[in-house]
Amino acid sequence: MSESTIQWQHSHDFGVDNSQNTHKVKIVFWLTTVVMVLEIAAGTWSGSMALLADGWHMGTHSAAFLIALFVYSYAKRHANNKSFSFGTGKVNYLGGFASAVALGIVALMMVVESVHRLVEPQSIQFSEAIIVALIGLVVNVVSALILKDNHHHHHGDDGHHDHNMKAAYLHVLADTLTSILAIVALVIGKYIGLVWLDPVMGIVGAMVIFHWSVGLIKESSKVLLDKSVDTASLEEISAAMNERNTVINDIHIWKVASGHQAAIVSVSSAKPLTLEEYKHILKAQLPDLSHISVEIKAN
Numbered sequence: 001m002s003e004s005t006i007q008w009q010h011s012h013d014f015g016v017d018n019s020q021n022t023h024k025v026k027i028v029f030w031l032t033t034v035v036m037v038l039e040i041a042a043g044t045w046s047g048s049m050a051l052l053a054d055g056w057h058m059g060t061h062s063a064a065f066l067i068a069l070f071v072y073s074y075a076k077r078h079a080n081n082k083s084f085s086f087g088t089g090k091v092n093y094l095g096g097f098a099s100a101v102a103l104g105i106v107a108l109m110m111v112v113e114s115v116h117r118l119v120e121p122q123s124i125q126f127s128e129a130i131i132v133a134l135i136g137l138v139v140n141v142v143s144a145l146i147l148k149d150n151h152h153h154h155h156g157d158d159g160h161h162d163h164n165m166k167a168a169y170l171h172v173l174a175d176t177l178t179s180i181l182a183i184v185a186l187v188i189g190k191y192i193g194l195v196w197l198d199p200v201m202g203i204v205g206a207m208v209i210f211h212w213s214v215g216l217i218k219e220s221s222k223v224l225l226d227k228s229v230d231t232a233s234l235e236e237i238s239a240a241m242n243e244r245n246t247v248i249n250d251i252h253i254w255k256v257a258s259g260h261q262a263a264i265v266s267v268s269s270a271k272p273l274t275l276e277e278y279k280h281i282l283k284a285q286l287p288d289l290s291h292i293s294v295e296i297k298a299n
Contacts, residue, residue, distance in 0.1 A: 024081055124186070251266070
């Protein structure tokens, strides 16, 4: 049977519209890529390692933005594909996870390079390096303002994060932090002579970036591994069922997209309620439930 002949009454397209985020990431991708090409070209022409290094560093973030754009495109293209049992909402979390891993690799590379420069100090073209860092800072601040949304003001995962977008935002923040720390270290190195501060700032920045990476990996992996809702929510559902003389035999609740959850529940009762009543009990405790399957057994 071909996919086009399969018809379900219940849709697994949870209506997650990423068109606005896609547009934002495209703008930031082109900003970053243009600056990357200019820095690599100028660095090659002038023989400046500072320009070359910053250019290739921005290249890693351009690659991360490409991942984000691919994720949005893939999720939209397969939104109604019946092969995906619960839709393509998790693709955003997969993109966020992949970008978080890339962010961690960038942090590790920064540590290795910084330690190398501490052990074997290298001459720094301070004036040129400061100009490069300032250019990078301006581009990153503009990019951060484009990608920023209200969700980034919250701590933790409130269930409505676009983790793919959050990963792109963290890549921009990582570059912004790197530029700020570099400017501080370069200015102090140029006018006070503390050359060792440059690699030290690199290590400090890498530690912060690695912390962001680990946090995003933890958040996205919970969804990818179908981690259930918190124990408190399960206890509230159980209590609500017990009040109606119903026992939960089995329950599975997991996230299928940003702001959407699915539940499969098996209950038993001497006087079972209707299917809609059980669904109402579940939705009262978990408003984000978009897909509910209930098995009812009469004692």
